[in-house]
Amino acid sequence: MQFHKYDVVIIGAGGAGMRAAIESGQRARTAVLTKLYPTRSHTGAAQGGMCAALANVEEDNWEWHTFDTIKGGDYLVDQDAAEIMAKEAIDAVLDLEKMGLPFNRTPEGKIDQRRFGGHTRNHGEAAVRRACYAADRTGHMILQTLYQNCVKHGIEFFNEFYVLDICLTETADGPVCTGAVAYELATGEIHVFQAKSVVFATGGFGKVFKTTSNAHTLTGDGMGIVFRKGLPLEDMEFYQFHPTGLAGLGILLTEGARGEGAILRNASGERFMERYAPTIKDLAPRDIVARSMALEVLEGRGAGPNKDYVLLDCTHLGAEVLETKLPDITEFARTYLAVDPVKEPVPVYPTAHYAMGGIPTNVHGEVLRDNDNIVPGLYAAGECACVSVHGANRLGTNSLLDINVFGRRAGIAAAEYALSHDHVELPENPAAGVQAQIELALSEHGHERVADIRTELQATMDANASVYRTEDTLKQALHDVQALKERYQRITVQDKGKRFNTDLLEAVELGFLLELAEVLVVGALARKESRGGHAREDYPNRDDTNFMRHSMYYKQGEGLSADIRLDYKPVTFTRYQPMERKY
Amino acid sequence: MTATAEAPTGSRGAQPPVPDGAITITLKVRRFNPEFDDEPRWDSFEIPALPSDRVLNLLHYVKWYLDGTLTFRRSCAHGICGSDAMRINGVNRLACKVLLKDLLAGGGKPTTITVEPIKGLPVHKDLLVDMEPFFEAYRAVKPYLITYGNEPTRERVQSIADRERFDDTTKCILCAACTTSCPVYWTEGSYFGPAAIVNAHRFIFDSRDEGAEERLDILNDVDGVWRCRTTFNCTDACPRGIQVTKAIQEVKRALLFKRV
Numbered sequence: 001m002q003f004h005k006y007d008v009v010i011i012g013a014g015g016a017g018m019r020a021a022i023e024s025g026q027r028a029r030t031a032v033l034t035k036l037y038p039t040r041s042h043t044g045a046a047q048g049g050m051c052a053a054l055a056n057v058e059e060d061n062w063e064w065h066t067f068d069t070i071k072g073g074d075y076l077v078d079q080d081a082a083e084i085m086a087k088e089a090i091d092a093v094l095d096l097e098k099m100g101l102p103f104n105r106t107p108e109g110k111i112d113q114r115r116f117g118g119h120t121r122n123h124g125e126a127a128v129r130r131a132c133y134a135a136d137r138t139g140h141m142i143l144q145t146l147y148q149n150c151v152k153h154g155i156e157f158f159n160e161f162y163v164l165d166i167c168l169t170e171t172a173d174g175p176v177c178t179g180a181v182a183y184e185l186a187t188g189e190i191h192v193f194q195a196k197s198v199v200f201a202t203g204g205f206g207k208v209f210k211t212t213s214n215a216h217t218l219t220g221d222g223m224g225i226v227f228r229k230g231l232p233l234e235d236m237e238f239y240q241f242h243p244t245g246l247a248g249l250g251i252l253l254t255e256g257a258r259g260e261g262a263i264l265r266n267a268s269g270e271r272f273m274e275r276y277a278p279t280i281k282d283l284a285p286r287d288i289v290a291r292s293m294a295l296e297v298l299e300g301r302g303a304g305p306n307k308d309y310v311l312l313d314c315t316h317l318g319a320e321v322l323e324t325k326l327p328d329i330t331e332f333a334r335t336y337l338a339v340d341p342v343k344e345p346v347p348v349y350p351t352a353h354y355a356m357g358g359i360p361t362n363v364h365g366e367v368l369r370d371n372d373n374i375v376p377g378l379y380a381a382g383e384c385a386c387v388s389v390h391g392a393n394r395l396g397t398n399s400l401l402d403i404n405v406f407g408r409r410a411g412i413a414a415a416e417y418a419l420s421h422d423h424v425e426l427p428e429n430p431a432a433g434v435q436a437q438i439e440l441a442l443s444e445h446g447h448e449r450v451a452d453i454r455t456e457l458q459a460t461m462d463a464n465a466s467v468y469r470t471e472d473t474l475k476q477a478l479h480d481v482q483a484l485k486e487r488y489q490r491i492t493v494q495d496k497g498k499r500f501n502t503d504l505l506e507a508v509e510l511g512f513l514l515e516l517a518e519v520l521v522v523g524a525l526a527r528k529e530s531r532g533g534h535a536r537e538d539y540p541n542r543d544d545t546n547f548m549r550h551s552m553y554y555k556q557g558e559g560l561s562a563d564i565r566l567d568y569k570p571v572t573f574t575r576y577q578p579m580e581r582k583y
Numbered sequence: 584m585t586a587t588a589e590a591p592t593g594s595r596g597a598q599p600p601v602p603d604g605a606i607t608i609t610l611k612v613r614r615f616n617p618e619f620d621d622e623p624r625w626d627s628f629e630i631p632a633l634p635s636d637r638v639l640n641l642l643h644y645v646k647w648y649l650d651g652t653l654t655f656r657r658s659c660a661h662g663i664c665g666s667d668a669m670r671i672n673g674v675n676r677l678a679c680k681v682l683l684k685d686l687l688a689g690g691g692k693p694t695t696i697t698v699e700p701i702k703g704l705p706v707h708k709d710l711l712v713d714m715e716p717f718f719e720a721y722r723a724v725k726p727y728l729i730t731y732g733n734e735p736t737r738e739r740v741q742s743i744a745d746r747e748r749f750d751d752t753t754k755c756i757l758c759a760a761c762t763t764s765c766p767v768y769w770t771e772g773s774y775f776g777p778a779a780i781v782n783a784h785r786f787i788f789d790s791r792d793e794g795a796e797e798r799l800d801i802l803n804d805v806d807g808v809w810r811c812r813t814t815f816n817c818t819d820a821c822p823r824g825i826q827v828t829k830a831i832q833e834v835k836r837a838l839l840f841k842r843v
Contacts, residue, residue, distance in 0.1 A: 040656075040664040097738040100728030102746060102753050102789070103586060108738035134753070140663065141753065148727040186707065215658040251661045296831045331824075332661060335680060336635075337832050451647030455599070494651030500708045503651040 001431055002191045006400040007418035009180050009195040010220060010411075011163045014041030015139070015403035016038040017201030018146035018155075020411030021442040024199070025155040031193060032334050033161040034506075035217065036067060036564045038147050042215045043403065046139025047133030050400040051119055052089035056110045057129045060078025062086040064122060065130065069398060070576050072118040072285045073356075073391020074532035074542065075263060076550065079361050081387045084461040085398070085405050090402040093132050097287050101145040103134050105327070114325075115259040116284035118395040124583065127259075127283045131397045136254050136326045140209030164434045166198055166225060166378070169427050174369065177377035178424045179436045181447025185505065190431050191309055191439075191491065192424060196418035199410050200226065200359060200367075200380040201403075206461035207509075208517040209352035209466065210458035213242055213252040217509075222384040224512030227519065232552045233568065234386040235357035236516065237523030238533045239395055241467050243289040245351025246337055247309035249406070251346060253329045255396040258282045260325055261312040264293065265522030272310075284583045288320075294467045297349070311345035318342075333368040350467055356394055356533060357523075358386040360552065360569070362484055369553070371569045377417060377424075381410035388550065392532020430438055441507050446490025450507045453484050453491065456516060457510075465521055470537045474525045481518045482490075482583040484562050488514055515560065522564050523551050529551045544578055591655035598631075598648050604803045605631040605696070608683065611640050612653065613699040616708045626650070634684035638696065640673055642678060642710075655710035660703040662822055665674075665758030669710050670699040675760040675820040701770060702762035716749055716761045724783040724801055729794025747792035752785040752830050761827050767810050774810045775802065776825045777817035784830040789836060808835050 001579040008024045009019050013034035024030045032038075065086035088104050097103060097111060113129040132143040150157070167179040178193040203221030206214025227233050243264070246255040258264070264282050266272050270276040276292040277284035278483045284292075293310050296302060303311050314322060322330045326341075333346045334341045359367040359380040367378040382403045389402055417528040420488045457480075464477035488511060495503035529543035530536050550569040586647045608630050615623035637658055652701050656666040660679045660740040670789045672686065678698070688694045704712040719819045755778065762768055762776035783802055808831055817827040 020668060036664075037718075038665070040658045042659060042664070044756070045659050045661075045663045094738055098728075098734055100789070102749070102790070103741050104740075105741055105746045107743065109742050109745075111738050134749075137754070140756070144753075144755075146777075151722050152725075152727040154646060215664065217658045328663075335682070336661070409633050449647070452599075495654075497618050497652070498618065499616060500654050500711055502654050503646070 002189060004031065005194045006189060007195065008199065008414045009193045010034060010199040010201060011180060012203060012384070013157065013202035013372070014201060014382065014420050014576035015043035015142055015146060016160070016402065016407035017199070017411070018150050019404050019407030020201060020381060020414065021155045022146065022149050022153060022200050023149070023408055023411030024415040025153050027412070028418045030415070031156050031158060032182065033158045033193065035160065035162045035221070037159050038150070038157060039143060039397055041143060043217055044140045044143040045213070045252065046142070046400055047118060047136040047252060047254035048259065049114060049133035049138050049397045050093060050404070051116060051130040051397040052091060052093040052132060052401070052453060053086065053130060054090060054111060054113065054132065055387055056106060058112050058128055059121070060128055063271065064120065064128070066151055067123050067576060068119050069389060070391070071124070071581060072395040073393055075408070075548065076388065076391035076571055078388050079574040080572050080578060081389045083387055083574060084363055085389045085401060088405045089401050089481065091399060092408070096142065096145060096404065099145050099149050101134065101141050101211065114256060115283060116396045117255050117258065117283045117289065117368040117460060119397070120227060120280065124279070125397060127280050130374050135324070136256055136328045139400060142404070155222035158182070161191065163221070164225070164437065164508065166229065166245040167426050167430045168229060168375070168445055169424050172423070174373065175375055176424050179430060181431050183434065183438065185500055185502070188501060192368060192426070192430050194423060194426055196421050196423055197377045197379060197414035199414050200384050201267065201382045201407065202384045204355045205385040205516045206352050208423055208457060208461050208513050208520065210462040211245065211250040211353035213245055214352065216503060220512045220516045221509065222380070223358055224369070224515050227515060227553070227555050230359055230555055231367065231375065232554050233357060233519055234360040234550050234552055235388060235523070236355070236519045236553060237527050237551065238356035238392045239355040239520060240286055240354035240356060240533045241290040241350035243286055243293055244312050244348040245349050246332060246347045246544050247304070247347035249336055250351035251332055251336060252351065252353070253312060253332065253346065254326070255286070257314055257326055257329060260321055261317055262312055264289070265311045265313050266296045267303040267307060270300065272296055272301070281583045285393055285395060285464040287535070288583065290467050290536055293350055300341065309347045310351040312348045313345040315343065315345065316339040330367055352466065354389070354399060355383055356386070358384050361385045361387055362389060363409065365406055366413065368516070371459055379410040379414045381406040391438065392534060401526065437508070438504070441491070441493055442496055444492065446448050446492055448491045450486045450491055450493070450510050453487055454510050457481065457484050457513060461517055465524060468535050468537050469524055471525070474521055477521045480520070481514060481521060482561070485514050485518070495520055511560065521562060522566065523553060526566055527551065544575065548578065589662060590636060592699065598632070598726045601631040602633055605633055608632050608641060609695040610645065611691065611695060611697040612645070612709070613614040614709050615706050616652070634682070634687065636683050637643065637679050638681045638683070638698065639678040640665060641696070642698070653761055656710045663756065665756035668701050668760040668763070670701060674695055675701055675764040677758060677822045679759065680822050681830070701759060703763045703769045704759070705733055714759065716772060717762060719784055720779040721757065722777050724775065724784065724798055725794060726782040728786060728789065728792050729797065730791065731793050739791045741790055748790070749785050751786040751825050752762060754825050755785070757779050758822060760820040760822055764816040764820040766816065767812055773806045775806055780808055780831050781825060781827055781836055784834055795837070799834070804837055808838065811835070812836065
């Protein structure tokens with residue numbers, strides 16, 4: 001076992017982690033621990049853009065952006081946080097430009113902007129050009145630019161270090177975060193990192209679903225670790241399905257395509273979004289578009305031999321727009337479906353994409369231990385966190401914004417906390433839990449295969465807990481997940497070695513997925529209403545009387561099959577009263 | 584080893600059902616785990632697969648159902664993260680971007696696909712190599728915007744044409760397919776390699792950058808651009824379609840004529 005001591009430890013090196021590292025690393029001694037090489041992170045898969053009311057191409061202001069974010073989130077958004085995000089968006093974009101990000105430009109040489117779902121002029125009048133972009137690889141350029149700046153500032157990375165636990169030391173005022181425990185993939189060695197502050201930036205958990213835009217590595221590790229510590233998770237039932245995944249594969253095709261004018265059509269060629277969102281049509285928020293697509297298919301208007309998808313028509317955009325503004329998605333369709341978007345419409349269907357919920361934080365990135373108190377020294381930012389700026393449904397581009405605004409805030413707050421506090425002693429045997437977990441996973445205690453359990457988990461989540469849900473389907477999902485958790489106790493790992501044991505890694509990841517899938521389903525069962533990304537066929541309306549509140553989940557007791565306690569947290573309102581959500 | 588559709592699932596050893604239209608592929612994989620092996624070997628696996636599957640699907644099939652010790656990196660599975668560069672049938676490709684239909688032997692003959700680690704970097708285990716020398720070369724070319732003087736309040740102005748000038752090299756995902764396809768890199772590991780030069784190019788030709796001279800000095804070094812013998816392997820290997828050799832030529836020209 002090796003021991004390290006830092007002021008700040010950041011877990012994860014995607015957009016939020018590296019944005020935090022750039023701030024923290026210039027103020028305090030900082031280490032970034034990451035399961036992947038930084039440039040492999042899934043921020044790089046984001047395509048369409050990052051919204052900020054720069055007003056470079058038409059009138060816009062951050063108040064409209066705030067309103068769109070709140071309405072887009074079906075009023076479950078904490079309005080103070082949304083206001084901060086929309087205001088700081090402008091500097092977040094300009095900061096990235098100054099760091100070197102190659103945004104597309106207007107003829108005057110300013111950052112160009114394009115339309116995106118749910119982003120409107122003057123509270124819903126019409127779609128507005130707010131998304132700053134770099135072709136359809138905006139996320140790639142953000143990830144590269146942040147990594148480049150980490151190189152510039154000499155940020156210290158521990159690549160392929162898989163964090164499996166954090167250290168909480170009990171004090172008279174409650175638990176304080178004092179470090180993290182990591183498993184080094186290259187050697188199998190365990191490392192204890194003592195730190196004054198720890199920032200989680202570990203991303204989402206899309207791999208609970210089969211059809212997903214998420215990478216294989218997005219297994220909710222950070223959320224899982226926090227939950228196992230008895231700390232809460234928030235709003236986990238709100239999971240976003242991106243409307244335009246490549247049919248059958250789930251690979252993302254940016255909403256920026258519709259921002260540039262692409263149209264969704266059903267089997268008969270009808271532009272069906274005109275019926276569901278008469279004003280902004282194909283640029284309605286993702287939850288509405290995904291549900292509309294699912295309905296078209298359910299009601300027999302789907303395209304293709306099995307009538308199980310709809311079509312994204314880009315043919316009228318012309319080869320030049322596709323090649324210059326949407327080159328990557330054009331190539332994805334050609335490579336993976338052998339469909340040329342220049343000549344024919346692309347088969348698409350909703351794909352599991354983004355967790356609105358996560359580790360509850362305040363606007364400084366400080367992690368909450370209940371509705372009123374924080375855990376000193378513990379921070380979270382990005383998809384793994386829930387501020388909550390996305391409420392029940394995130395608007396397109398607001399995730400790239402979230403990681404930059406709140407990654408920066410968390411990095412500054414973590415460094416400032418570290419500079420004004422002394423190290424608190426680590427708990428006794430900080431690595432004992434991780435050591436026992438690894439030993440158990442490698443021991444011979446059963447014959448269940450990780451891939452089988454994962455496949456069955458993903459199948460039941462796709463079938464029973466995706467775009468539309470009912471009491472019955474969710475009960476089925478809960479039953480299945482609990483049975484799979486029981487089988488997980490008897491898994492076997494074939495690779496017993498110490499060197500790059502990715503067989504072991506997948507087994508550990510599956511444990512987190514099972515845990516988070518259960519929280520999602522328990523939350524979805526309890527929320528007997530439809531709001532944003534959570535659509536209950538048996539409760540089709542939003543119920544502000546009973547459910548205008550955040551869900552908070554706590555793990556009760558030890559072990560994988562422990563109970564989940566559900567509590568609620570009020571939504572923060574500033575100036576926007578809930579209204580019916582029409583587009 | 585042939586998969587059986589009837590076998591019960593759930594117990595170790597049973598394979599998942601074979602989909603309609605599947606064909607059997609022989610996957611030959613270069614294996615080496617220095618923890619246990621004295622030298623590398625080839626392992627062969629028979630795998631049922633669809634023509635629309637990616638080579639990555641075959642590797643997952645082996646890892647998940649046949650041999651859990653097979654080790655490789657992967658993440659996004661659609662050619663964006665750059666984790667799974669490997670030598671497939673002797674050329675550098677991303678395993679998630681090569682579809683079986685493009686590798687099938689004609690005339691219904693049985694198909695064998697060989698997979699090896701990328702060359703020129705030390706093998707850690709099976710298909711997983713040490714990426715540190717690669718990233719070291721990348722970091723050495725100062726791959727970040729260098730500017731002097733006060734920053735503007737708003738964004739720096741850049742014309743569409745100036746932005747277009749370096750567009751191609753911004754696509755790089757640092758997968759190392761180009762660098763490890765270069766015969767010069769294989770024999771002289773001290774050569775910066777194509778990827779580092781591509782990333783230098785991305786800044787040298789960015790109108791906002793003021794560090795071109797520093798980077799050109801670095802690349803004028805004995806291990807710099809002059810090692811390039813324009814074999815075009817790098818351009819062929821790039822999964823992002825970057826004109827790598829052209830970018831290297833442009834850097835050479837900038838050095839010769841002292842002009843960007």
